[in-house]
Amino acid sequence: MIKKLLIANRGEIACRIIRTARTMGVATVAVYSDADAKALHVRQADEAVHIGPSPAAESYLVGEKIIAAAKQTGAEAIHPGYGFLSENADFAQAVQDAGLIWVGPNPDSIRAMGLKDSAKELMQAAGVPVTPGYLGDDQSVERLEKEADAIGYPVLIKAVAGGGGKGMRKVDAAQHFEADLESCRREAKASFGNDHVLLEKWITSPRHIEVQVFGDSHGTVVHLFERDCSLQRRHQKVIEEAPAPGMDAATREEICCAAIRAAKAVDYVGAGTIEFIADASEGLRADRIFFMEMNTRLQVEHPVTEEITGVDLVEWQLRVASGEPIPLKQDEIQINGHAIEARLYAEDPAKGFLPSTGRLEELVLDQTVARIETGVMAGDTVSPFYDPMIAKIVIFQPTRRQAINALKLALDESIVFPVKTNKGFLFECLDHPEFAAGNLDTGMIEREGEALLPKTQPSQQAADAAGWRLRADQFDWDAPTHSLLDRNLYGFRLNTRPQTTVNLWSSEAYYSAQTESIGNLASFGNRDHTVLVTERGQDWHFTPHPDRGTGSASAADGAILSPMPGKVIAVDVAEGDSVTAGQRLMVLEAMKMEHALTAPFDGIVAELNASEGGQVQVEAVLCVVEPSE
Structure with a gap:
C-alpha cells in the first residue's frame, strides 16, 4: 500500500482525497499557489509545498513543479484529482518516468480516449453504440456541409479535443452551417490548440447518462451503475443523481455492459466514466443510448455513486494503484436508495x-x-x-x-x-x-429560462421576517402575529399564522432561527446587525440602512452596487447629471470581464463614489441615482 501520497490539486477534491487517505493511514502532501497559502486543503494535509504564483498556468498546471514536490517530500504516488492535469497523458507518463505511482489510468488509455473522433472509432470497433455522425479526416467546408446534409438537421459540431461545452455548436439549418463551423473552429483553436471537428446527429430530447467503471491491473473491470447528469447550464452540470430516474432493469443492463466493453477496449485501470447521450423522446430505451466520451479520471459527481453503492471510490483508487485487485465482484455491487x-x-x-x-x-x-x-x-x-x-x-x-x-x-x-x-x-x-x-x-x-431564476425582490413575508433583532425590546410587540422568544435576548417577528414553529440557535457570530414557512433566518448581530432571510433557498440581506435597499444587491432603490471586487475602467457621468433608464454609468473590470453598470430608471446622479482607475470592493455603493420629480 502507498505510504505517502501527493495530491496534485486543490479545493474540495483535495480535501476529499485527504479524508480517505487519513482513514487508510496514508500520509498526504498538499501543493499550493500563492492564493492558496492558507487554504483548507493545505491546513488538512500532513505536509504542504508551495509551487508558484496564483494563476493555475504558473502553479497547478506545471507538472515539473508537482513532480519535484513529490520527490522533495518523499511521496511515492501522485493523485491528480479532477481538472488541471488529471487527463494529461504526458504528465501521467512523466510521473511514471520519475519512478512514482500515478493514481489513474495508463497514459495510453488517456490518449486513446483524449480525442473524440478516434475514441468513437475505437468504441464502434468494440461494439459500443455511437451517435450517428461524421468522423472523417476531410475537414473541408464542402465535405462537412455534405455530411451534415446526409445526417439531417439539426446537427452538432464538436471539437474533437473539446470539453466543458467549449467548441460545440448546434446548427438548425443548412444556411447557418458555415458560419457556425467557423465560430466553432475559432473557439476550439483558442481553447485546445486544435480546430479539427466531428459532426453528430442532434438528439432532440437528450438525457446525459454516465456509467461509473473501475478496472484493476489484474484484468478485471466492473461498473457501479449509472448517474443522471442531464440538468445542465451552458453544458455545465448543475445537479446530478443516481440512479437515473426512469431507468428500467433491461436498459440499465445494456448501458452498463456497453460501458464495461468501452473500458476493456483501452485496458482501463482505475476510476473512469463512460458518458452516454440518450434520446429520451420516448423514455429511456436501450436502442437509443449512444456513446459520447470517456472521462479518464474521478468525476466531480462521484459522491452520488458512493452513496448508493456504499463504496469509497478514492479508497479503491489507492488500492488499485498499489497493485491490489478491485475489492468487490460485480454481483456484490448493488444499488441502495x-x-x-x-x-x-x-x-x-x-x-x-x-x-x-x-x-x-x-x-x-x-x-x-x-x-x-x-x-x-x-x-x-x-x-x-x-x-x-x-x-x-x-x-x-x-x-x-x-x-x-x-x-x-x-x-x-x-x-x-x-x-x-x-x-x-x-x-x-x-x-x-x-x-x-x-x-x-x-x-x-x-428552455425554462427565467422561470428557474430566483425572484429579484423578497416577498413581503420575508421582509416581515427580517424584523429579527438582538433585543426584543427594540420592537413594538402589540401585533398578534409575532413569535416571542427569550424577551431579554432575542426578538423575532413573523407575519404568518401564530403556530409557526421557530427553532433557535446561536454562535459567536450570529443568531439563527428556522420556521416552517420561510426557511432560515440569521442575525449577524456582532457585525452590522445584518439580517439574512432564506426563502426558497434564496438569501436576502437586510441591513439597518433602509434607504439603501434590502441587501439584494440590486439597484432597484437607485444605489448602484459593485457586483464583485474590481477596477473601474470608465466613468461616464458626474454628480448632478441627468440620466435615463438603461444609460451606462460606468464600467467595471473584474475577473478579466467588463461589466457595464447602468441607470435603473430616469433620474439624477445624486452621489458618485467611483473614479476611473479606482479599485472597489464587492457591494460598495458606487453611485446613487435619485428618481426624477
Missing part, C-alpha cells in the same frame, strides 16, 4: 451568474441531513483565480422524492454570507414540476 448532489457556487444568478468572490464571513452547511464536500470554511476567501465552487451538497435517502425534499431543506438551512450563491437557483430547479417528475433533459434549464 437514491442520491442527489447540488453544486453550490459563489455566483449571482441575478447578474447572469457572474462569479461572486470575497471573504466568507459566515459559512454554515447543514451536515445533519447532507454529506458536504467542500474546500473552504468560514473565514476563507473565494478566489478569482479558480472555479468558484463553495461546496457539493449530497443527499442520500430511500427514494428520489425524499432526496429532493431533503436537498431543498439543506439549501434553506445553509448560511453563506456575504458572498452571493446559486442556492435559490438550485432550489427552483429542484422544485420544478418537470424535474420532480423525472422528465428532465439537457435543455431544460435553457
Whole structure:
C-alpha cells in the first residue's frame, strides 16, 4: 500500500482525497499557489509545498513543479484529482518516468480516449453504440456541409479535443452551417490548440447518462451503475443523481455492459466514466443510448455513486494503484436508495451568474441531513483565480422524492454570507414540476429560462421576517402575529399564522432561527446587525440602512452596487447629471470581464463614489441615482 501520497490539486477534491487517505493511514502532501497559502486543503494535509504564483498556468498546471514536490517530500504516488492535469497523458507518463505511482489510468488509455473522433472509432470497433455522425479526416467546408446534409438537421459540431461545452455548436439549418463551423473552429483553436471537428446527429430530447467503471491491473473491470447528469447550464452540470430516474432493469443492463466493453477496449485501470447521450423522446430505451466520451479520471459527481453503492471510490483508487485487485465482484455491487448532489457556487444568478468572490464571513452547511464536500470554511476567501465552487451538497435517502425534499431543506438551512450563491437557483430547479417528475433533459434549464431564476425582490413575508433583532425590546410587540422568544435576548417577528414553529440557535457570530414557512433566518448581530432571510433557498440581506435597499444587491432603490471586487475602467457621468433608464454609468473590470453598470430608471446622479482607475470592493455603493420629480 502507498505510504505517502501527493495530491496534485486543490479545493474540495483535495480535501476529499485527504479524508480517505487519513482513514487508510496514508500520509498526504498538499501543493499550493500563492492564493492558496492558507487554504483548507493545505491546513488538512500532513505536509504542504508551495509551487508558484496564483494563476493555475504558473502553479497547478506545471507538472515539473508537482513532480519535484513529490520527490522533495518523499511521496511515492501522485493523485491528480479532477481538472488541471488529471487527463494529461504526458504528465501521467512523466510521473511514471520519475519512478512514482500515478493514481489513474495508463497514459495510453488517456490518449486513446483524449480525442473524440478516434475514441468513437475505437468504441464502434468494440461494439459500443455511437451517435450517428461524421468522423472523417476531410475537414473541408464542402465535405462537412455534405455530411451534415446526409445526417439531417439539426446537427452538432464538436471539437474533437473539446470539453466543458467549449467548441460545440448546434446548427438548425443548412444556411447557418458555415458560419457556425467557423465560430466553432475559432473557439476550439483558442481553447485546445486544435480546430479539427466531428459532426453528430442532434438528439432532440437528450438525457446525459454516465456509467461509473473501475478496472484493476489484474484484468478485471466492473461498473457501479449509472448517474443522471442531464440538468445542465451552458453544458455545465448543475445537479446530478443516481440512479437515473426512469431507468428500467433491461436498459440499465445494456448501458452498463456497453460501458464495461468501452473500458476493456483501452485496458482501463482505475476510476473512469463512460458518458452516454440518450434520446429520451420516448423514455429511456436501450436502442437509443449512444456513446459520447470517456472521462479518464474521478468525476466531480462521484459522491452520488458512493452513496448508493456504499463504496469509497478514492479508497479503491489507492488500492488499485498499489497493485491490489478491485475489492468487490460485480454481483456484490448493488444499488441502495437514491442520491442527489447540488453544486453550490459563489455566483449571482441575478447578474447572469457572474462569479461572486470575497471573504466568507459566515459559512454554515447543514451536515445533519447532507454529506458536504467542500474546500473552504468560514473565514476563507473565494478566489478569482479558480472555479468558484463553495461546496457539493449530497443527499442520500430511500427514494428520489425524499432526496429532493431533503436537498431543498439543506439549501434553506445553509448560511453563506456575504458572498452571493446559486442556492435559490438550485432550489427552483429542484422544485420544478418537470424535474420532480423525472422528465428532465439537457435543455431544460435553457428552455425554462427565467422561470428557474430566483425572484429579484423578497416577498413581503420575508421582509416581515427580517424584523429579527438582538433585543426584543427594540420592537413594538402589540401585533398578534409575532413569535416571542427569550424577551431579554432575542426578538423575532413573523407575519404568518401564530403556530409557526421557530427553532433557535446561536454562535459567536450570529443568531439563527428556522420556521416552517420561510426557511432560515440569521442575525449577524456582532457585525452590522445584518439580517439574512432564506426563502426558497434564496438569501436576502437586510441591513439597518433602509434607504439603501434590502441587501439584494440590486439597484432597484437607485444605489448602484459593485457586483464583485474590481477596477473601474470608465466613468461616464458626474454628480448632478441627468440620466435615463438603461444609460451606462460606468464600467467595471473584474475577473478579466467588463461589466457595464447602468441607470435603473430616469433620474439624477445624486452621489458618485467611483473614479476611473479606482479599485472597489464587492457591494460598495458606487453611485446613487435619485428618481426624477
